[in-house]
Amino acid sequence: MDINALFTDEGLRAFTATVRDQHVRDAQQYGQIADIVRRRLEQTPIDGDRWMAKKIRAWKVSRQLKAMQKASGEAASKAEALYATYKNEVLELPQRRAAAEARKLERKQGRQAALGAAVAKSLDKTVTSLNAPAGQVPGAAGQARPAEFVAPDNPWQQWPMAAGGERPNASINDYFPKGEQG
Secondary structure, X not given: OOHHHHHOHHHHHHHHHHHXXXXXXXXXXXXXXXXXXXXXXXXXXXXXXXXXXXXXXXXXXXXXXXXXXXXXXXXXXXXXXXXXXXXXXXXOHHHHHHHHHHHHHXXXXXXXXXXXXXXXXXXXXXXXXXXXXXXXXXXXXXXXXXXXXXXOOOHHHOOOOOOOOOOOOOOHHHHOOXXXXX
């Protein structure tokens, strides 16, 4: 057997097919032998046997052959798994990596195109606002009334206070009208 042939698709496929077929044949033979041994032992009494002794003895012996049958069936499926894993992990890996790289490059180009569009939109807004007539800013809301400075008589009323806010040095008498004291 040429070990280098195992590292090709055809070589490994041939090897795993041969091994799989051998294990399948072995499993069939073990199953047939297990049935024959069980039937023969069920019909063969040994001196001193009790009521179910023949069947129990036949089951114990044939159970070992059934285990061999199961192991050969699992070995056949493992041979197929070997080929599938080798094909997936070794033979098809370069194509999968190339496809992943192509998708990655495509996503990157899409992001760059979106970024370019966003920059172009921003520059367009800037140019539009710079070229707007004087006194009018595009997109700005007009004022409802012109701003004016109001100087109140009382400096404490210059800024409105929040609900519950208190003026410094205020007393209860400041909140009631001053009348004549009598």
